[in-house]
Amino acid sequence: MPLPHVVIVGGGFGGLSAARALRHAPVRVTLLDRRNHHLFQPLLYQVATATLSPGDIASPIRWVLRHQKNLQVLLVDVTRIDAGARQVVVTEGLPISYDFLILATGASHAYFGRDEWRPFAPGLKSLEDALDIRRRVLMAFERAEREADHDRRDMLLTFVIVGGGPTGVELAGTLAEMARRTLREEFRTIETSRTRIVLVEAGPTILASFPEKLRDRARAALQQKGVEVCERTAVTHIDERGVRLGDQPLAAATVVWAAGVAASPLVGTLGTPLDRAGRAIVEPDLSLPGHPEVFVVGDAASFSHQNARPLPGVAQVAMQGAVQAARNIVRRMAGEATRPFHYTDKGNMAIVGRGAAIADLGFLRFSGFPAWMVWIFLHIFMLIGFRNRLSVLMQWALSYLTMQRSVRLITVAPATHVEREIGE
């Protein structure tokens, strides 16, 4: 009799943790992803701001899992889950049948029903997103250098970041450093130090998940770097000319979206109840109501059995949930009852820029250079692959010492390269 088949969809923090947790289980595991790489999302903003290369923060999934003999990795595009037939439907080839399914497909940006804003305000979830934002930011400076008209030049040198969570704060702080320090000597027509970086947050405060004292320090650090922090300010419109803040227009050539996320659309094909962000509402053991063989973890799941509101969309939630889902599969196979998931919060950090961060470890709260050092070493430690760790450590050390951002490349894949696929 063949071993039970566990299919994992998604090679992010959740998917990899689930795969590893099944390493010694008597199952065949197939991990599906439409990308060939695992991405270390917490450092994606450093690719968007030209400090790190894509290769520094991503590793081929099949390389990461190469020693796991009970596992096969397949690069496929999953179109839907047929939970009734216990099948994963893919774009090319036959559906893939499973005995157990772990869905770890993460989240993408959501524009709160204003999808027409998407082309003008890209979000930051994939390597492609990061390269797109990098290109837009660098192109804005290049165009400003050639622009004779004053107003258009000001518009090109205005950058708006929508959303004051950790990603928005990281982007705003780093962009300000880039404009005021890195690029200062390199242009002849424009003064890059006159660049405006505007961080817009609709809620009462940036970094709402942090204690007030740390928020105040982060806000002060941002302002000291030259970021304009606009809290209690709603973005009411975005188009090619810029944004509207309340009823005030702000001309800006570059807008980045760091405001809302929604679960991957694949979750919607399960046919079970979703929350407002499109996440599957799961049972205490992370299984799907009515489908004890399907587990949903990480950003794709809405788990509110522990606190009043769903767990946050961070790597730790995905990784701990994936391990619990894997254990529950093993228990079910052994005829035992599953156990409820319990999330252990290990703390919360955000980085503001060079030498500035805030950290809330529960028992200890601190900020500034010490928090920045802790942030750096934690993130290097969590990166997959010795080569990545070494490379990122070196890039950070050099960019800290020299203020240079070495990966300032504007590259574009011509449309023909995208449309044509090999061998078809």
Next chain:
Amino acid sequence: MPLPHVVIVGGGFGGLSAARALRHAPVRVTLLDRRNHHLFQPLLYQVATATLSPGDIASPIRWVLRHQKNLQVLLVDVTRIDAGARQVVVTEGLPISYDFLILATGASHAYFGRDEWRPFAPGLKSLEDALDIRRRVLMAFERAEREADHDRRDMLLTFVIVGGGPTGVELAGTLAEMARRTLREEFRTIETSRTRIVLVEAGPTILASFPEKLRDRARAALQQKGVEVCERTAVTHIDERGVRLGDQPLAAATVVWAAGVAASPLVGTLGTPLDRAGRAIVEPDLSLPGHPEVFVVGDAASFSHQNARPLPGVAQVAMQGAVQAARNIVRRMAGEATRPFHYTDKGNMAIVGRGAAIADLGFLRFSGFPAWMVWIFLHIFMLIGFRNRLSVLMQWALSYLTMQRSVRLITVAPATHVEREIGE
């Protein structure tokens, strides 16, 4: 009276050398390029084969030249040269007038009049080309892993390199190592060691510019790595199913073009005589016939005053020519006669793969590990930027020790990102 205006088109080896040679000259210099980065082309095949990141071998042109106060860098797309009006015409904005012009626009691939082969056999000249080839190679393995049909699987695992010059040899040797060593453990359905790498050369020998003894060593090293070397073999057809060699079809999902180059089409807009490869035929002082204020250097120029045939398309020719062109501009401004260009050949090297290379320094010919070490240190030394040198040295050391290729990412810029440009 304003200083004379020297416009340089192209930020490659020629353009950068020309700019630097005019550092202390009483001129205003404007360097135009349609990319924001200088690219170290000799290492491009390492990006295509996933050893190096794009950021390792490219530097922003305006960063490289940031300290040169008499120079401005502009990112523009040049459409043609109006030599009569002494103007450079660009896609966006007014034409740029010059007193002197240095054209250093390099070369791109040529398909010997068979442009319909282009989509099936990409060449390797830009970062985008390298990322495209990297994606095709990695995708071929991914598809083979999912493919049930035997013949199609064999086709996916067959790679054809057209052209046995240094680039073709480098690609073939490195691909063979990648298939037989790097990827060996990571697939479950396919055996990557059964991959076929076919290097096709129409002429009587690969590496024709090297002495016979070194060629024989390179050929033996390639064969030992598992490359099939087919000399005196003409490619008569290329399409989505593969290639035809003479009248023999060879099914191959991935074909790379490393055979022919032609000068950038911009050279054709000068209105002066061109050679068969589309290069401008220049005077002994590198100026254009009838246009003593225009100089053409590097791959864009056909200079045959020194030898019977035009100088080869290598970095040294471009760099030495650019310096001579810059000096001739200064001489002309001072009312002195220009001097003819004389190229000093410093030697010829080619790499076959890990630990294998050949070197012909004229007075000394050697091969194997020593040649490979010399090749590595010469190329690290020639890279622009301390950070690039450090990073490349580290990547090479790690990949030599571990046989890993760490930058195995399949990324695609969605067509929408390409079509839409910011602020327009």
